[in-house]
Amino acid sequence: MHNKHVNKLREYFYNKDAALHKTVIEADKKYTPLNMADRNAVFQIEINDEILHQWAQKAVHGGHFSDLHQEDVDIKASNKWLSNGDLYAETEGYLLAIQDRVLPTRNYKKYILNTPHTEDKCRRCGQNGETIEHILNVCSTLAPTKYTIRHDNVAKIVHQNLAVKHHLLEQKCPYFKYSPEAVLESNTHKLMWNRSIITDKAIQHNRPDIILTIKNEMITYLIDIAVPWNRNLSNTHNRKIQKYSELASEIKRVWRQREVHTIPVVLSSTGLIPKKLHKSLQSxxxxxxxxMELQKASILQTCHLVRNFLHHSQEAEEFWKTTISNSKFKVRAPREASSFIMQLELLRVSYPIVEQQLAGEVHFRLKR
Ligand SMILES: [Zn+2]
Structure with a gap:
């Protein structure tokens, strides 16, 4: 990249006829990286293919390369967050580390760093191996909170843009401040957020994230959001359509619609953009x-949750490890007690033998 720019700039100067440029060329005897006085200097451009090949061969880091090169993924759009440059450098770096799977998860410590005596089960749920994929999309302790926030952030952006487009809202605000109304309605449009649809026939999947009805055209869109792991994004898209097919035909009949379409909005938790997402937005x-906005919302929440998971809870873990090894201590305030119990819950894999006694104060000690 660097050498490519150097070559381009040299070419630019050599092709100018102006006296100023000529003087600069003569004067630049290694004063700048261009070294223009030496017309024969060679700045080799590294062959990208070779670097890409090396990347693809890596067992751990290569995972993202292969995710990125799935047939249904739009590579250029998936890397857009990098070329847009509107994230903090620290966040960019952190997301790259997530994509390359080089963060200190227990799985990484055990199998890549070969750290002795490392438990590889998730420190939160204790059920599966603690990989990046597990932290990003699978952990049962994060599903009801962190994943829902990420999902809703993406959904809010879609909802707000539809509301503004159809004049149900006058102006936009940042998505993290936006709280969608359950129903927005005008003479021509109706937009619903997270509402169960009651039908004559009991339908299991009757609550898409967003429902948009264009009244005069008698068209309804059932819009459902998913922010899954990097693999099988097309399957997730297709499953959504299947999931709501029954509801779609029921709505068509009962609401007397000409057309009902299910529109999945799917992108991955590390920002991969499936080709089908473009079509959904277009529809x-x-x-x-x-x-790009959806991508940014997804990766910001992903970085936030991984940071929180790995770093904050790691500190907490160390802290409680030392505390528990003191074997006997008291916690007075109920808030402190509940946070303590929660921490013990999280640590139950490593410390199964803690008992508590409640007597005004809460006492804990290790069983001997
Ligand atoms: Zn877990």
Whole structure:
């Protein structure tokens, strides 16, 4: 990249006829990286293919390469967050580390760093191996909170853009401040957020994230969001359509619609953009570039949750390890007690033998 720019700049100067440029060329005897006085200097451009090949061969880091090169993934759009440059450098670096799977998860410590005496089960749920994939999309302790926030952030962006487009809202606010109304309605449009649809026939999946009805055209869109792991994004998309097919035909009949379409909005938790996402946004008449906003929302929450998981809980773990090894201590305030019990819950894999006695104060000690 660097050498490519150097070569381009040298070319630019050599092709100018102006006296100023000529003087600069003569004067630049290694004063700048361009070293223009030496016309024969060679700045080799590294062959990208070779670097890409090396990347693809790596057992751990290569995982993202292969995710990125799945047939249904739009590579350029998936890397857009890097070229847009509107994230903090620290966040960019952190997401790259997540994508390359080089963060100190227990799985990484055990199998890559070969740290002795390392438990590889998840420190929170204790059920599966603690990999990046597990932390990002699978952990049962994060599903009801962190994953829902990420999902809803993406959904809010879609909802707000539809509301503004159809004049149900006058202006936009940042998605993290936006709280969608359950129902927004005008003479021409109706937009619903997270509402169960009651039908004559009991239907299991009757609550898509967003429902948009364009009244005069008698068209309804069932919009459902998913922010899954990097693999099988197309399957997730197709499953959504299947999931709501029954509801779609029921709505068509009962609401007397001409057309009912299920529109999945799917992108991965590390920001991979499936080709089908463009089509979904287009079907909804949303701007082509909205995927960038969705991508940013997804990766910001992903970085936040991984940071929180690995670093904050790691500190907590160390802290409680030392505390528990003191074997006897008291916790007075109920808040402190509940946070303590929660921590013990989280540590139950490593410390199964703690008992508590409640007597005004809460006492804990290790069983001997
Ligand atoms: Zn877990």
């Amino acid at each position: 909804l008449g949303l701007q082509q570039y909205l995927y």
